[in-house]
Amino acid sequence: xxxxxxxxxxxxxxxxxxxxxxxxxxxxxxxxxxxxxxxxxxxxxxxxxxxxxxxxxxxxxxxxxxxxxxxxxxxxxxxxxxxxxxxxxxxxxxxxxxxxxxxxxxxxxxxxxxxxxxxxxxxxxxxxxxxxxxxxxxxxxxxxxxxxxxxxxxxxxxxxxxxxxxxxxxxxxxxxxxxxxxxxxxxxxxxxxxxxxxxxxxxxxxxxxxxxxxxxxxxxxxxxxxxxxxxxxxxxxxxxxxxxxxxxxxxxxxxxxxxxxxxxxxxxxxxxxxxxxxxxxxxxxxxxxxxxxxxxxx
Numbered sequence: 001x002x003x004x005x006x007x008x009x010x011x012x013x014x015x016x017x018x019x020x021x022x023x024x025x026x027x028x029x030x031x032x033x034x035x036x037x038x039x040x041x042x043x044x045x046x047x048x049x050x051x052x053x054x055x056x057x058x059x060x061x062x063x064x065x066x067x068x069x070x071x072x073x074x075x076x077x078x079x080x081x082x083x084x085x086x087x088x089x090x091x092x093x094x095x096x097x098x099x100x101x102x103x104x105x106x107x108x109x110x111x112x113x114x115x116x117x118x119x120x121x122x123x124x125x126x127x128x129x130x131x132x133x134x135x136x137x138x139x140x141x142x143x144x145x146x147x148x149x150x151x152x153x154x155x156x157x158x159x160x161x162x163x164x165x166x167x168x169x170x171x172x173x174x175x176x177x178x179x180x181x182x183x184x185x186x187x188x189x190x191x192x193x194x195x196x197x198x199x200x201x202x203x204x205x206x207x208x209x210x211x212x213x214x215x216x217x218x219x220x221x222x223x224x225x226x227x228x229x230x231x232x233x234x235x236x237x238x239x240x241x242x243x244x245x246x247x248x249x250x251x252x253x254x255x256x257x258x259x260x261x262x263x264x265x266x267x268x269x270x271x272x273x274x275x276x277x278x279x280x281x282x283x284x285x286x287x288x289x290x291x292x293x294x295x296x297x298x
Contacts, residue, residue: 121147
């Protein structure tokens with residue numbers, strides 16, 4: 001099976017290292033330092049047991065990825081459009097493009113680029129930090145991939161299962177997307193603004209109060225839209241997430257530190273836009289969008 005992962009960041013490297021032994025796999029990206037490091041040293045994965053290296057091909061040239069059976073999209077949400085344009089010709093006529101990204105709207109971009117019959121959506125719950133180009137650390141939590149039911153999804157599911165990943169096919173992807181979105185709406189911008197690791201939102205009273213206020217607001221927007229979340233108590237679930245990923249530094253914090261754009265528009269911005277369709281106000285989310293944009297260095 002020929003597989004292309006669009007991206008060379010933390011999630012792309014973590015998935016690439018896990019899938020490399022089970023497919024003809026290439027990482028396709030535009031980050032020159034990441035591509036060079038992976039081509040030279042492989043993907044290096046740091047854990048409590050040490051550092052392992054997995055040989056994987058990486059390239060900036062879509063021509064090297066022609067006739068892919070599966071394209072896994074894990075670039076930042078703001079990069080989806082440009083990444084799909086670059087990769088539009090690499091997917092086989094009978095292949096599938098699968099997004100496992102944060103935020104909302106990514107699968108629609110894939111459908112526009114690859115065709116509705118060749119695009120599917122999913123979520124990946126991963127705690128990953130980029131230590132250096134080509135070097136990734138899994139930071140707590142679990143690897144769990146949940147994908148939208150689709151007539152072409154079975155080969156991807158089989159690949160994930162062979163690689164030992166916990167993968168499930170679900171009928172209501174929207175519920176899962178919003179379940180992750182609600183947690184990210186508080187964890188990512190607040191972690192970025194406070195420059196703190198995840199456990200602060202469980203351990204520090206004032207941080208916890210703000211964190212839970214954002215969770216309540218985001219969950220309220222989902223409820224107003226009639227979207228059931230995949231857990232009964234959003235606040236308890238969110239606290240469980242930060243306790244389970246205590247040492248993790250959220251991706252938005254890493255983006256700010258490295259002077260990169262953030263996914264704020266696809267996370268909190270998406271909640272603000274959704275709230276405008278309901279009678280539920282979203283002042284916390286609106287404020288966080290403005291604060292993150294004010295903190296971004298272009």
